[in-house]
Amino acid sequence: MLVIAVIGWVVLALVVLSGRRSGLLPFALVFTVVQQLVFATVPDSAFLTFRYAENIAAGHGAVFNIGERVEGYSNFAWLVLITLPKAMFGTDVVTGAVVLGVVCTLGCVLLAHKFHPLATVLVAAVSGLAAYESAGTEVPLFVLLVLAVLYAVRTGHPVAAGVFSALATMTRPDGAVLGGVVLLFLCGGAAWRWWNWWAPTGFALSALVLIAPWLAWRATYYHQPLGTWPENKLPFVFLLATLLAVAVPVLIDSRRKPSPKPRPLAPVWSRVVVVVLAALSVPAALLGRADVLDFRARQAQTAELGAWLAAGLPAGSSVNTGVGVVAYGLGSRFPVTDSLEGRAWRPALATPETFGYSATQQCASYDASYTVATFRQSATGHWVTVYARDDEAQLLIRRLGTDPEFVYVPCPT
Secondary structure (H helix, E strand, O other), X not given: OHHHHHHHHHHHHHHHHHOOOOOHHHHHHHHHHHHHXXXXXXXXXXXXXXXXXXXXXXXXXXXXXXXXXXXXXXXXXXXXXXXXXXXXXXXXXXHHHHHHHHHHHHHHHHHHHHHOHHHHHHHHHHHHHHOOOOOOOOHHHHXXXXXXXXXXXXXOOHHHHHXXXXXHHHHOOOHXXXXXXXXXXXXXXXXXXXXXXXXXXXXXXXXXXXXXXXXHHXXXXXXXXXXXXXXXXXXXXXXXXXXXXXXXXXXXXXXXXXXXXOOOOOOHHHHHHHHHHHHOHXXXXXXXXXXXXXHHHHHHHHHHHHHHHHHHOOOOOOEEOOOXXXXXXXXXXXXXXXXXXXXXXXXXXXXXXXXXXXXXXXXXXXXXXXXXXXXXXXXXXXXXXXXXXXXXXXXXHHHHOOOOOEEEXXXXX
């Protein structure tokens, strides 16, 4: 697949250097899809949102654990979007989220084409950043909405800009900063009489039409005035790379003087610059491929362990884990927390902070009221460590040990 990506880049570069417009967009779109397939890695944090989506689709509401209304996500619009395929067609949430992320990334390429044809190439070149440790997350949708806001402002559509700005804020809290900057820009333009005051007014009103009911719902559903957003840092690399990819060709083109005769796509030197900039993505692709494969392998192993816990634990057993893949794999039958503190109940089972296979038996203690339980995988000889609450340790260890793939081996005394 990596070879196909490199070949696609070479073809795309030849199209750019030839100055032809007709084949540029299709090649860029195909190249983007290939990059998504090559670099797609779903970060562990995305599985927390997937658990919310599963519960919504099952009719339990926007909750992490059934009956507990806690807002543990900050990407409402993305959560709603990835829930729809599951609720309507029964599609797997993870698969649906990854596919929707690819669609949003393609949307970024298409929208970049509206700014400048050469921007299409640069955005396609950096689109792998939308897949590497961001597949299945709200990042591609957020970047698409940011571009939509900028394009709406550029083309004189403040109402549409307000709607897109509201959706960006509902996708990530960072979108509120974008909305504030755009509103100040529109107010400044009205003060300087570049346009009338309807521009900032229409922008603000159209944004409030979506923001106000959403905030009201959050306050009533989660029983808090403004809800609680978890810390969820934005991978700014793809956002900044996309904005630069759009800005560079636009700035190059703005320096060209008007001409009564039709001109090519861009001057030869600028096309060469764009190809060179895009070429920088190729070494990154070659270097990052090994990390992608390793990431996928480790995540598959963690998902396997989550399935083992879900199959072995008694239904209703509470689990303490900070691993999103495990929390998602356990499903709604098991209450999940990431802390021992602040709850009326103590989890029946806990996993290490870094949950996975190890080459040696790990017997480090966890908490005074928990028993260390280690299991050896029959096929590979790798070890797994979990912590069972003392009063349920015998039952849980016996249940988990019923899987012939995992043999319980007590820690040496």
